[in-house]
Amino acid sequence: MTTLYAISILGIAIIGLIFQQKRIFALHKKVRKKEEGVEKTSKLLMEKNVELLDQNIRLQKLLEAKEDFIGIASHQLRTPITEIKWSLESILGENKEVKTISGKKIERLKKTHESADKMIRLIEDLLRLVHSEAGYGEYNIEEEHNIEDAIRNIIKTTEKRFAEKNIRVEKEFTFGKECLLIDKETIETTISNFIENAFNYTQDNGLIKIITKKTDGSFYFEVSDNGIGIPAHKQRAIFQKFQRANVAMQMNSGGIGLGLYTAKNIIEHHRGTVGFASEEGKGSRFYFTLPITKKKVETAQPPRTEALARSL
């Protein structure tokens, strides 16, 4: 009896095992199928990855070619203007106090010198624009700079011209000596641009006021004038590319309308804000703010294809 009992239990156990085995086998099959699927997908992904990498390399090469082209073009543009500028300085002398040429002719040479400088600034503007649109920010935000000193220096270089138009410049600097982590060159470009605009759009005997202060933990810079102002319907597009009020065109200020667009790009790259208020015939007030950032704090950089390609 006991053996029969034992045999039947063994039999059941064997049958159970066989079923189990079958199930395992079926599961294995399923897993194998899934595995094949995964393999296929990963193969596809790898292929796509290679494709993407390839495209990225091509894209980067294209960007590099563009970059090289801009570099060469800017060199070619700058060189003849440098020849004009340097020749003029050698004729006029450092302080433009030439003695051998007289009267009107000196004035014309001085004007030519100014035009050469204007042309150089335009090339810089254009270059910066192309760079920022290509995602290549020419920013060097590694050092802290005394921004008020920078502003004072810029004002110094314009004093003579302001005096010639008899424009009074009022300064109200309360920000102090604190240094900011900024790209000095581009911020100086922005400050010059605001001051230059005020100069261009203010008539003789006008008044320009320049303010620095600390507000809400930020640096605040403002240039206001009692010049021609901006008509209401032109105000919306003021920070867009190639926008200049008609009145400004008539005043022949010589810009091509990239200044404020560039300024906005620069300030926003520094995580600051720009703004203005203006009334036609009464004047304008342009301002920007910059966060007070210190060294070793990470700053936002525009995405670079180079880095992207490397990370893949």
Next chain:
Amino acid sequence: MTTKAQKKHSVLCIEDDALLREILVEKLKSSGYKTLEASTGEQGIEVMQEKKPDIILLDLILPGIDGFEVLTKIQNNKDVQHIPVLILSNFGQAKDIKRGRELGAQDYLIKANLNPSEVVRKVGTFLSNA
């Protein structure tokens, strides 16, 4: 402006644009410097090897070897590697500036942004700090 110390200093201008070279050399001379000139990189290296100037103003786009190659040659040449080099070029993108500095240039001046008198002042500041 001109001091006695400046008078002793000699400046080598490696610049292929004859007009710019002439204006710059004239300004340097009138500010009391001794000047040496070269219109190609190869010639520049020859001159610096022979005359050992106190400072070199180096253009980047030159016929024959370019300014970057000149910098490399200076770095590898014991006789002249101590001489400070200021790049003076209209080629001025961030990557060029970085490359120039990596190759040992002390400063990178963009011609169009400066007047000759400002270039001479930079030379003066550099020599007085050196």
